[in-house]
Amino acid sequence: MTNHIQPLCQSSSVFYRTRFFLAAALFCLLLLGNAVDSLAESPREYERAKDELTALQKDTRRSKWREPWEDLAERFMTVYEKQTQWRNRPAALYRSALALDELARRSGRGSDCTRAEARYRMLWEKHAASVLADDALYRAARLRAEKRRDQAGALKLLEKLCAEYPKGDMADEAAAYIRKLDPERKISKPDTEKKTKKAKGKAAQKGTFQFHVRRVLLDAGHGGRDPGTQHNGILERTVTLDLAKRVGSILAAHGMDVKYTRFSNRWVSLDDRADKVRTTRADLFISIHVNANPSPQVQGFETYYLDFARTSAASRLAAVENALKGRSAASREKLPASKLFQVQQQESARLARNIQSTTLGFLRKKKYATVDGGIKTAPFHVLRKSGVPGVLIEVGYCTNEREAAWLAQSAYRAQLARGIAYGILAYANRK
Numbered sequence: 111m112t113n114h115i116q117p118l119c120q121s122s123s124v125f126y127r128t129r130f131f132l133a134a135a136l137f138c139l140l141l142l143g144n145a146v147d148s149l150a151e152s153p154r155e156y157e158r159a160k161d162e163l164t165a166l167q168k169d170t171r172r173s174k175w176r177e178p179w180e181d182l183a184e185r186f187m188t189v190y191e192k193q194t195q196w197r198n199r200p201a202a203l204y205r206s207a208l209a210l211d212e213l214a215r216r217s218g219r220g221s222d223c224t225r226a227e228a229r230y231r232m233l234w235e236k237h238a239a240s241v242l243a244d245d246a247l248y249r250a251a252r253l254r255a256e257k258r259r260d261q262a263g264a265l266k267l268l269e270k271l272c273a274e275y276p277k278g279d280m281a282d283e284a285a286a287y288i289r290k291l292d293p294e295r296k297i298s299k300p301d302t303e304k305k306t307k308k309a310k311g312k313a314a315q316k317g318t319f320q321f322h323v324r325r326v327l328l329d330a331g332h333g334g335r336d337p338g339t340q341h342n343g344i345l346e347r348t349v350t351l352d353l354a355k356r357v358g359s360i361l362a363a364h365g366m367d368v369k370y371t372r373f374s375n376r377w378v379s380l381d382d383r384a385d386k387v388r389t390t391r392a393d394l395f396i397s398i399h400v401n402a403n404p405s406p407q408v409q410g411f412e413t414y415y416l417d418f419a420r421t422s423a424a425s426r427l428a429a430v431e432n433a434l435k436g437r438s439a440a441s442r443e444k445l446p447a448s449k450l451f452q453v454q455q456q457e458s459a460r461l462a463r464n465i466q467s468t469t470l471g472f473l474r475k476k477k478y479a480t481v482d483g484g485i486k487t488a489p490f491h492v493l494r495k496s497g498v499p500g501v502l503i504e505v506g507y508c509t510n511e512r513e514a515a516w517l518a519q520s521a522y523r524a525q526l527a528r529g530i531a532y533g534i535l536a537y538a539n540r541k
């Protein structure tokens with residue numbers, strides 16, 4: 111990440127101690143792993159089907175066939191039915207409906223529309239508190255209006271959405287769609303106590319998805335008098351700025367509002383970076399760094415998000431962040447409420463997963479065999495202060511010759527930036 115950590119890394123006793131710690135931590139994870147996995151992590155079959163769905167959507171030839179959509183709809187449904195302990199189970203149901211929805215849009219058959227809608231309905235009826243319930247309502251309404259030409263039916267679903275999920279993130283879009291279908295129509299507000307209560311319950315549970323992503327703050331690590339790490343001809347402050355600008359222009363092209371902590375080679379304190387989250391009213395914070403390790407064999411693309419967990423590398427990173435943090439206690443904001451903190455952490459984890467998998471996917475497409483360094487956690491001061499979801503990306507180890515050579519190539523940096531940007535977009539669109 112930085113050259114500040116090198117004194118730590120170069121001390122072999124610390125190095126071996128942290129390795130021992132890591133081994134111990136891994137052992138604990140093995141013991142805990144099974145119990146935790148079933149609740150939090152996506153089943154492998156779900157992830158596979160998700161990747162295939164994305165590929166199918168882009169495949170102009172195969173997407174014209176019926177079978178691949180039917181097959182995916184069934185596979186997602188199987189995950190939904192079997193993974194009864196999985197917390198994100200409604201997502202499998204939603205994707206099953208989505209596959210049928212795509213099929214219906216292509217075939218134009220009424221029976222396909224009916225099946226897709228029935229599956230969406232199952233979601234909002236059985237999982238009314240799910241973050242995807244309003245999305246399901248919205249998609250079902252659009253299918254009705256656009257494929258069945260049933261404007262009245264579509265309006266009914268949209269009004270249900272506005273009434274029951276007035277604070278959900280689909281409410282604005284639903285209202286806009288109502289106006290499009292029927293400009294004269296008044297949009298009903300939830301008025302009965304029961305409805306308000308239900309909506310509140312959903313909003314509370316929905317907590318994690320209250321983050322609307324419109325503005326992204328890109329943080330190019332280091333700069334000016336702080337060069338960052340420097341090996342094999344790679345200078346961290348230059349690479350991070352180049353990447354931030356590339357990521358920013360892609361996001362801006364997709365309609366996002368992009369801000370930067372620095373746009374030139376200048377020094378910015380860590381406190382100023384954190385304050386920028388507040389002053390720019392950013393919804394996401396993305397910090398970009400280049401990694402270094404005393405061992406030239408160590409390589410890989412890694413994404414960190416805010417957490418208290420400590421792996422050896424993570425504690426080194428955190429030490430740097432905390433050592434750099436501003437000294438004026440008066441300027442420090444209060445810590446976010448514990449709830450906000452929890453939500454921020456969950457969202458950051460989801461953002462990290464999107465960035466990690468999308469970037470590696472983009473690099474592999476161009477035949478770069480970049481090592482998957484994985485998603486890691488560290489208690490970053492910058493993120494903790496920000497109150498918004500955020501990640502710190504370590505794009506590669508300049509101490510590794512192969513990665514340093516790649517980072518020197520503009521084609522590699524372009525692909526890295528594409529991966530990071532599309533990971534952010536996927537997160538923002540909840541994919």
Ligand SMILES: [Zn+2]
Nearest residue numbers: 111112331399
């Ligand atoms: Zn760094």
